[in-house]
Amino acid sequence: MTIITPPPITRQITRESAMRVRFAPSPTGYIHIGNVRTAIINYLIAQKTGAVMVLRIEDTDMERSTVESEKSIMEDLKWLGIRWQEGPDVGGNHGPYRQSERFGIYREYTEKLLAQGDAYHCYCSQEELDAMRAEAESKGTAFTYNGKCRNLTPEQKKKLEAEGRRPTVRFRVPDGETVSFRDHIKGPVTFSSENIGGDFIIVRSDGTPIYNYIVTIDDTLMGITHVIRGEDHLSNTPKQILVARALGLNVPEYAHLALVLGPDRTKLSKRHGITSLNLYREEGYLPEALINYLAMLGWASDTGEEIIPIKDIIAQIDITNLAKSAAIFDFQKLKWMNGKHLRELPLDRATDLFTPFIAKAGYDVSDRKFIERIVSVVQVKCEVLSDIGRLAGIFMEDAPEPDDEAAAMLRSEEGRQVIEAAAALFAGEINAGNFAESLVNAVKDRTGLKGKKLFMPLRALITGRLQGPELDQALPVIGFERVSKRIERCRKTFC
RNA sequence: GUCCCCGUCGUCUAGGGGUCGAGGACACCGGGUUUUCAUCCCGGCAACAGGGGUUCGAAUCCCCUCGGGGAUGCCA
Numbered sequence: 001m002t003i004i005t006p007p008p009i010t011r012q013i014t015r016e017s018a019m020r021v022r023f024a025p026s027p028t029g030y031i032h033i034g035n036v037r038t039a040i041i042n043y044l045i046a047q048k049t050g051a052v053m054v055l056r057i058e059d060t061d062m063e064r065s066t067v068e069s070e071k072s073i074m075e076d077l078k079w080l081g082i083r084w085q086e087g088p089d090v091g092g093n094h095g096p097y098r099q100s101e102r103f104g105i106y107r108e109y110t111e112k113l114l115a116q117g118d119a120y121h122c123y124c125s126q127e128e129l130d131a132m133r134a135e136a137e138s139k140g141t142a143f144t145y146n147g148k149c150r151n152l153t154p155e156q157k158k159k160l161e162a163e164g165r166r167p168t169v170r171f172r173v174p175d176g177e178t179v180s181f182r183d184h185i186k187g188p189v190t191f192s193s194e195n196i197g198g199d200f201i202i203v204r205s206d207g208t209p210i211y212n213y214i215v216t217i218d219d220t221l222m223g224i225t226h227v228i229r230g231e232d233h234l235s236n237t238p239k240q241i242l243v244a245r246a247l248g249l250n251v252p253e254y255a256h257l258a259l260v261l262g263p264d265r266t267k268l269s270k271r272h273g274i275t276s277l278n279l280y281r282e283e284g285y286l287p288e289a290l291i292n293y294l295a296m297l298g299w300a301s302d303t304g305e306e307i308i309p310i311k312d313i314i315a316q317i318d319i320t321n322l323a324k325s326a327a328i329f330d331f332q333k334l335k336w337m338n339g340k341h342l343r344e345l346p347l348d349r350a351t352d353l354f355t356p357f358i359a360k361a362g363y364d365v366s367d368r369k370f371i372e373r374i375v376s377v378v379q380v381k382c383e384v385l386s387d388i389g390r391l392a393g394i395f396m397e398d399a400p401e402p403d404d405e406a407a408a409m410l411r412s413e414e415g416r417q418v419i420e421a422a423a424a425l426f427a428g429e430i431n432a433g434n435f436a437e438s439l440v441n442a443v444k445d446r447t448g449l450k451g452k453k454l455f456m457p458l459r460a461l462i463t464g465r466l467q468g469p470e471l472d473q474a475l476p477v478i479g480f481e482r483v484s485k486r487i488e489r490c491r492k493t494f495c
Numbered sequence: 496g497u498c499c500c501c502g503u504c505g506u507c508u509a510g511g512g513g514u515c516g517a518g519g520a521c522a523c524c525g526g527g528u529u530u531u532c533a534u535c536c537c538g539g540c541a542a543c544a545g546g547g548g549u550u551c552g553a554a555u556c557c558c559c560u561c562g563g564g565g566a567u568g569c570c571a
Contacts, residue, residue, distance in 0.1 A: 303519095
């Protein structure tokens with residue numbers, strides 16, 4: 001961590017006419033799907049308006065912030081295709097872009113607040129605060145810091161410090177002040193300064209600043225014109241505005257996005273399991289599907305079309321047509337949407353994307369042509385890229401063991417008929433040159449079976465399962481040798 | 496508890512005073528295409544939270560109630 005010397009406050013404040021937005025994650029773990037949506041909306045709006053996108057790392061919580069998660073967040077954003085023009089990795093004129101590197105700047109503002117009397121040192125310990133909170137709780141009233149340390153004399157301070165107490169800095173919340181602003185999504189919002197919980201801590205006893213204090217400093221210093229963030233920040237906004245007022249900083253415009261909820265209707269969090277983006281990536285979700293789905297959560301296209309390319313989303317989305325109410329994350333619909341995007345992929349790109357998943361399932365992917373043929377046959381069967389892991393064996397293994405369903409099918413009356421017919425055909429009229437075109441009909445003629453009764457046993461025989469690719473298409477890809485081995489194996493096992 | 500936000504099918508939404516006996520999508524159920532599962536196509540089920548206003552007319556505007564969520568941290 002480097003602490004830079006702060007430039008004079010006045011020189012730092014920049015006014016810019018162009019729109020600037022930011023995404024400000026805190027690097028305390030994998031990026032979470034709710035934050036991903038915030039990032040996506042910021043990105044989409046930036047693309048639409050030509051706004052500069054800033055990435056700021058909010059790592060003031062030294063306990064929980066890690067460089068690894070900062071890295072993974074940036075990687076995930078890049079994977080999604082989200083780009084920023086300013087950030088810790090690319091630099092820019094409003095840096096540094098890590099809050100941990102801006103402590104010197106905040107310190108200067110803290111001195112100013114202290115000097116103005118808008119902030120003061122508070123010596124109450126964690127335990128004392130907890131006790132006050134517990135008492136308020138038991139009385140059923142709201143906890144508001146009582147201002148105990150508001151007017152300490154130098155002597156009192158000295159005495160408290162002598163006890164070994166390290167003070168925090170609290171912001172002195174003015175009485176009877178109204179804070180209102182016009183939110184781009186929610187409309188006009190008004191708070192009274194009486195209702196924000198009393199004087200709040202802006203600097204921890206270890207000297208590190210707190211989010212609600214520095215967020216507005218950074219936003220104005222970085223020239224952010226529009227703060228687009230989750231609704232969970234709505235109630236914090238008045239604190240931030242009060243700080244800005246005391247500091248003489250002008251506040252940005254706000255757009256508070258309705259929250260993404262889990263199936264239990266509470267704010268989506270780790271508890272809901274499937275929330276970190278890398279999990280989706282690993283399962284084989286496509287960036288374009290994720291963006292499509294997440295954008296659609298709380299927004300609808302002009303035509304009502306749901307599967308929509310990113311460029312069309314950018315063309316149509318607007319800060320004013322985003323939903324005001326929270327939305328439940330529907331995993332099933334996302335999966336459906338991913339399948340739609342997956343099926344529309346051109347073969348070449350689909351092959352690129354599927355290949356690592358085939359490799360991950362343990363198969364050799366060195367023969368690109370062969371992989372491409374497999375993909376062309378099973379692409380339509382997949383909803384996520386990892387689905388191919390279960391299907392690849394059909395083409396890659398000599399004689400895979402039929403699964404339970406398929407085995408049951410092969411043991412049935414029709415199953416045996418089909419196996420024997422196929423075996424006989426392979427011993428005679430069917431050969432490497434004609435098997436792909438002839439097998440199905442030859443078995444049909446020999447057994448008299450048709451429709452489902454023909455295809456299901458055949459499917460079980462050839463692929464070892466009841467669900468899978470179109471048989472006509474799969475046969476030539478599997479190849480004569482392997483089909484022959486499978487028939488032989490099944491004949492021995494089931495007849 | 497207090498403050499703030501929100502409230503159309505189970506879920507995501509369209510709608511913004513008459514064209515709404517409420518439209519689309521996911522899911523679910525039925526049917527069709529496919530000599531096969533799936534894809535694809537067609538059909539069905541299913542909602543304006545409740546109560547008061549305002550208005551000739553309210554899902555749409557206002558108020559109350561109820562319900563949900565968020566904030567209330569030396570987290571962000």
